[in-house]
Amino acid sequence: MRLASVRAPALAALLLLVLALAVALAVRPPEANASTSCPAAFRVLHNDRVGALSLPAGSYRIRVQGLSCGRAANLFPVFLNDYDGRLPGGWTVGVRGSGRGVFRNGAASFSVTRRSSSGGGGGPVVNLTCAGTFTVPAPTQAGLLPLPAGGYRLTRLSTISPTCGQATQLLTGFVGQSTQLLPGGWVSLPDDGAFVNGSTTYGFRVDAVR
Numbered sequence: 001m002r003l004a005s006v007r008a009p010a011l012a013a014l015l016l017l018v019l020a021l022a023v024a025l026a027v028r029p030p031e032a033n034a035s036t037s038c039p040a041a042f043r044v045l046h047n048d049r050v051g052a053l054s055l056p057a058g059s060y061r062i063r064v065q066g067l068s069c070g071r072a073a074n075l076f077p078v079f080l081n082d083y084d085g086r087l088p089g090g091w092t093v094g095v096r097g098s099g100r101g102v103f104r105n106g107a108a109s110f111s112v113t114r115r116s117s118s119g120g121g122g123g124p125v126v127n128l129t130c131a132g133t134f135t136v137p138a139p140t141q142a143g144l145l146p147l148p149a150g151g152y153r154l155t156r157l158s159t160i161s162p163t164c165g166q167a168t169q170l171l172t173g174f175v176g177q178s179t180q181l182l183p184g185g186w187v188s189l190p191d192d193g194a195f196v197n198g199s200t201t202y203g204f205r206v207d208a209v210r
Helices: 002-027 069-080 164-174
Strands: 041-044 048-050 053-055 058-065 092-097 100-105 108-114 134-136 140-142 145-147 150-156 186-189 194-196 203-208
Touching: 041 069, 048 069, 053 092, 058 069, 069 100, 069 108, 150 164, 164 186, 164 194, 164 203
Parallel strands: none
Antiparallel strands: 041 058, 048 053, 058 108, 092 100, 100 108, 134 150, 140 145, 150 203, 186 194, 194 203
8 A cells, every 4th residue: 555655646747747748749830840932933133132142133932931922922022122131020131142042030031042044843923023114205203213215114112012003103193293202102212213102112113124
C-alpha cells in the first residue's frame, strides 16, 4: 500500500505532462513557418531599386510567408516607389543579390527573385503600365509637372490605384492647371512625374514616350 501511494502521484503527473504535450502539438499551426510560391509573376518594367536592393527590369517570382500572395503583389509596387529604402508600415528590405531581395515585417515576409530571361511559364504578370499613349499636342503643364508636346505613357502606382481609364480622365482634367494642389485632393509631384491622392502609393505616373 505504501508503494502504491508513492507511485500514483508520479504516474498522474506523467500522464498530465503527456496530455499537455499532445494538446500543444494539436493546436500548433502545422504550416506556421511554411513559405508559399505565388503562381503569378510580377513584372518590373524599368531598372529600379529599393534602397540598396537593385532590381533589373524583368519578371520576378514572389514567395510569401505570413501573408497572402495578393497582399505581397500590392506591396511590391508600393516599395518600388521608395528609392531610399525607407519603407512604410514597419517593413524593411534585405539584399540577397542583384534581382534578389526580401521584405520583412515581424513574422510576415516575402521574397522577390528575378527569373531568367530564358525561363518559360509562370502564369500572368502584374502589369501596371496602361496600354496606348496620352497625346499632348502643344507644350503645357499639369499641376507643377511640365509636359512638352508629345506622347506619354501612364503607369498606375499600385493595383489599388485608379484604373487606366480613370487615370486618363484625371490627367485630362489636370492639363492646363499650374498649382501643385489639384481638384479632388490630388497632388502633383513633378520630381517623380506622378500624381497622388492621400498616399504616395495611390495615383499614377506619367512618362514621355521615347
